[in-house]
């Protein structure tokens with residue numbers, strides 16, 4: 390189905406992104422996944438080329454461009470070349486960390502962190518999850534206690550994306566009964582990295598444990614107001630969820646298109662796979678589901694740009710599209726036969742890399758809770 394989301398500027402930007410990925414990412418991505426580490430220098434090059442951090446105001450070196458359609462273009466181009474470890478790291482910056490730094494910082498904090506972010510020299514992470522607190526953030530046990538001009542943090546975080554690479558981490562900690570958010574910089578005394586966790590997918594993208602043992606954080610690194618942390622997290626989750634939805638949609642479509650081409654080429658019983666009605670029906674069902682879901686995603690982007698994407702609609706897109714991705718990729722893998730199980734085929738890599746999308750950013754079950762509670766409330 391023809392989409393009407395983009396304008397000529399977005400298509401021109403697509404050429405820039407495609408050229409950047411072909412030059413700076415595609416030749417190295419396999420090595421990064423094998424080494425379980427992305428060469429940091431690529432982020433500075435990506436930021437310079439405008440691949441991310443576009444929305445940072447011009448006075449801090451950015452382009453001051455908040456239009457989410459540019460993010461969508463990046464998601465689609467990353468999916469097309471299957472550079473998912475790189476893509477997720479970029480998404481973490483744009484869809485997750487940056488918005489806390491844009492929305493909750495005072496001028497002094499903006500001057501401290503935004504220029505480095507714009508230059509791609511500062512990599513960020515967001516640390517909410519703990520061993521005893523995932524879906525239920527009210528279970529967070531990490532504490533922050535004020536001690537004259539600093540805060541002393543104690544506790545442990547887990548599953549933190551870019552936890553090893555990050556130069557600054559937005560940390561949710563308990564200040565008395567309520568949560569507050571802090572920016573913890575790389576060299577804060579008492580801040581230690583734990584294990585780099587071994588995952589089934591996204592090997593290039595690091596996921597880590599973090600420890601705070603009497604970690605010292607300057608008082609000036611409190612984000613927003615003390616005690617408002619839970620509200621800040623809740624108000625920023627729709628953007629994070631839109632990011633997961635946009636990536637999932639793009640990967641689903643890209644892998645489907647590669648699979649359709651594979652089925653047209655692959656011969657079995659003396660004819661292309663697409664000669665079999667079952668295969669055509671498989672492809673027809675997937676193509677339909679993808680187009681229907683894409684309409685919702687494109688509409689979500691328009692709503693987000695207008696400041697009207699509700700937490701409920703963001704939750705609907707997140708669970709539906711990430712579950713669609715899971716179904717479609719499984720069917721696409723099957724249509725590749727044994728080749729679908731080989732990591733050299735994009736479908737195999739995407740199958741493991743994307744599995745996490747129904748889990749992080751809020752699980753499918755929690756998305757349904759959010760939607761269901763809203764319906765029950767009438």
Ligand SMILES: Cc1cc2nc3c(=O)[nH]c(=O)nc-3n(C[C@H](O)[C@H](O)[C@H](O)COP(=O)(O)OP(=O)(O)OC[C@H]3O[C@@H](n4cnc5c(N)ncnc54)[C@H](O)[C@@H]3O)c2cc1C
Pocket residue numbers: 514515516517518522523524525547548549550551588596745748749750751752753754755758
């Ligand atoms: C690769 C990866 C990267 C991540 N990156 C980050 C990050 O950068 N920062 C960060 O803070 N966190 C991150 N996370 C953590 C992620 O957000 C959590 O794993 C997720 O929110 C689920 O929490 P949990 O793992 O504790 O599962 P649990 O909350 O223990 O849930 C276990 C199961 O129970 C279900 N469940 C829980 N409560 C309910 C309920 N009320 N009703 C029905 N079912 C329920 C869940 O849906 C799930 O299926 C990451 C996780 C992974 C795997």
